[in-house]
Amino acid sequence: xxxxxxxxxxxxxxxxxxxxxDHPTAEEIHEALKPDWPRMSLATVYRNLGQLCEGGRAQKxxxxxxxxxxxxxxxxxxxxCERCGGVFDLPTPPADTEAEPQAAANYPxxxxxxxxCFFGLCPNCLNRAADDRASDNTYL
Amino acid sequence: xxxxxxxxxxxxxxxxxxxxxDHPTAEEIHEALKPDWPRMSLATVYRNLGQLCEGGRAQKxxxxxxxxxxxxxxxxxxxxCERCGGVFDLPTPPADTEAEPQAAANYPxxxxxxxxCFFGLCPNCLNRAADDRASDNTYL
DNA sequence: TTTCTTATTGATAAGTGTTATCATTAATGA
DNA sequence: TCATTAATGATAACACTTATCAATAAGAAA
Numbered sequence: 001x002x003x004x005x006x007x008x009x010x011x012x013x014x015x016x017x018x019x020x021x022d023h024p025t026a027e028e029i030h031e032a033l034k035p036d037w038p039r040m041s042l043a044t045v046y047r048n049l050g051q052l053c054e055g056g057r058a059q060k061x062x063x064x065x066x067x068x069x070x071x072x073x074x075x076x077x078x079x080x081c082e083r084c085g086g087v088f089d090l091p092t093p094p095a096d097t098e099a100e101p102q103a104a105a106n107y108p109x110x111x112x113x114x115x116x117c118f119f120g121l122c123p124n125c126l127n128r129a130a131d132d133r134a135s136d137n138t139y140l
Numbered sequence: 141x142x143x144x145x146x147x148x149x150x151x152x153x154x155x156x157x158x159x160x161x162d163h164p165t166a167e168e169i170h171e172a173l174k175p176d177w178p179r180m181s182l183a184t185v186y187r188n189l190g191q192l193c194e195g196g197r198a199q200k201x202x203x204x205x206x207x208x209x210x211x212x213x214x215x216x217x218x219x220x221c222e223r224c225g226g227v228f229d230l231p232t233p234p235a236d237t238e239a240e241p242q243a244a245a246n247y248p249x250x251x252x253x254x255x256x257c258f259f260g261l262c263p264n265c266l267n268r269a270a271d272d273r274a275s276d277n278t279y280l
Numbered sequence: 281t282t283t284c285t286t287a288t289t290g291a292t293a294a295g296t297g298t299t300a301t302c303a304t305t306a307a308t309g310a
Numbered sequence: 311t312c313a314t315t316a317a318t319g320a321t322a323a324c325a326c327t328t329a330t331c332a333a334t335a336a337g338a339a340a
Contacts (some may be wrong), residue, residue, distance in 0.1 A: 002257070003235070003308080003316080004316080004317095005306085005307045005308065005315090005316055005317065006166040006213070006308095007306080007307070007315080007316090007317060008259060009319080010317085011209070013216075013278050014211070015271055017209055017210075017211035018211035018212075019211075021228070021229060022206040022213075022226060022227070022228070023209060023210050023218070023227040023228070023229075024209065025205075025206040025207060025208055025297090026206070026207065026209070026210065026297085026298080027206060027297080029209075031141070035281095038161075039148075039318095039319070039320095040271075040318085040319090040338080041318065041319040041320065042189075042319095042321080043298090043299080043300090043318085043319075043321085044317080044318060044319070046298065046299075047299090047317080047318085048295095048317095049209050052150070052209075053213075056213050057211075057213055058208070058209055058210060058211050058212075058213055059210045059212070059213050060156050060207055060208070060209055060210075061207070061209065061210055061218060062207050062208055063207045064280060065291080065325080065326080066166070066167060066280075066325080066326060066327090067165060067166065067200055067201070067202050067326080067327085068163040068165055068200070068201045068202055069157055069164065069165070069166070069169075069193070069198055069199070069200055069201070070157075070198060070199045070201055071154070071158035071159075071160075071197075072158075072198075073193075073197055073199045074163055076203060076266065077243060078163070079243075079247070079249060079251065081249070082252070086163075087163040087173050087201055088161070088163070088249070089161060089163075090243050090247060091243070091245070091246055091247065094237060096238075098236075098238055099236060099256055100258070103217060103219075103230050103231070103256075103258055105243055106229070106231055107219070107230060107231065108263040108266070109219060109221070109261050109262045109263045109266050110260045110261040110266045111219065111258050111259075111260040111281095112222070112259060112260040112261070113258070113259055113260065114257060114258040114259065115256075115257045115259075116239055116243070116254055116255075116256060116257075117154040117254060117255045117256075117257050118240070118243055118251050118253070118254040118263045119251075119252060119254065119255075120251040120252040120253065121249050121250040122248075122249045122250070123248040123249045125146055125249070126203070126249050126250050129219050130269070131212060133177060133337075138251070143287080143337045143338095144287080145286090145287055145288065145335085145337065146336080146337095147287090147288065147289080147335080147336070149288085149289075158292090164327090166327085167325095167326080168324085179289095179290070179291095180289085180290080181289070181290040181291065181292090182290095182327095183289085183290075183291080183292085183327090183328080183329090184288080184289060184290070186326095186327065186328075187288080187289090187328090188288095190328095197321080204294080205296080205297080206297055206298090207297080207298085
């Protein structure tokens with residue numbers, strides 16, 4: 001790929017995404033653009049959304065692939081490893097009692113709870129990363 | 141459905157889920173049980189995981205359905221509405237500077253960031269809920 | 281224990297969301 | 311204007327999850 005090209009479709013998709021505040025799905029954007037773009041493919045919407053996220057002009061909300069399950073039903077914090085994609089328990093940090101009241105302060109909806117979602121490297125991947133650096137011969 | 145029945149499969153699935161701390165996917169559990177349960181269907185795993193979550197003996201981690209996108213790439217907080225499933229912006233509460241250090245304290249991995257995920261009712265659904273109560277004739 | 285009822289299973293089709301393929305189109309630079 | 315090739319539209323392929331259905335087996339009753 002040589003250089004990005006600004007296409008009318010890309011503009012339309014980005015404009016649509018920025019113009020609304022409901023964090024639409026690809027399907028919803030595709031549907032919204034149908035009147036003006038009856039021939040736009042859903043694949044084009046996915047492609048451009050992905051590219052906008054890559055370029056830092058948008059962000060994707062939500063998980064990666066398959067659902068994961070936890071035999072411990074009590075609420076506790078998890079770390080999602082950015083390298084292996086695994087999900088791991090974290091020693092629960094003290095409940096942040098200020099987050100909810102602060103978030104609810106000027107919000108006309110109702111907030112019933114929140115979760116802290118951490119991301120980083122799990123112990124295994126952290127060690128592997130160290131190993132990789134140790135055996136890195138790029139500069140030899 | 142009259143009453144829950146305790147099947148060997150259900151026991152095995154729950155035991156497997158509790159015995160491990162890597163928050164496996166349905167597929168991973170299915171695979172792990174294959175030696176002892178070569179004929180167990182993947183559908184049975186999904187069914188029982190769902191039932192365990194319903195019964196409060198397990199929890200599902202991750203999103204609901206389709207990916208959602210945000211035209212604002214800056215990190216900010218979101219509320220997921222438990223009624224309509226929509227995702228909405230929240231006025232960003234002050235960064236919780238203690239959460240990460242505290243979580244990282246005794247964790248042998250590396251924590252690079254975290255997100256606050258709120259859930260509750262969006263303004264629309266909150267109003268609808270009030271309307272529903274107003275027109276509730278269950279006790280008339 | 282045996283019988284009966286029906287929740288649950290295994291097998292698989294169907295459904296949903298996303299990505300890959302590929303011939304055609306059109307955005308950029310020469 | 312022309313040549314190059316990124317991007318498109320159409321659709322197949324894919325991954326994950328749920329629904330369908332005949333066969334099985336758990337639990338209650340006889």
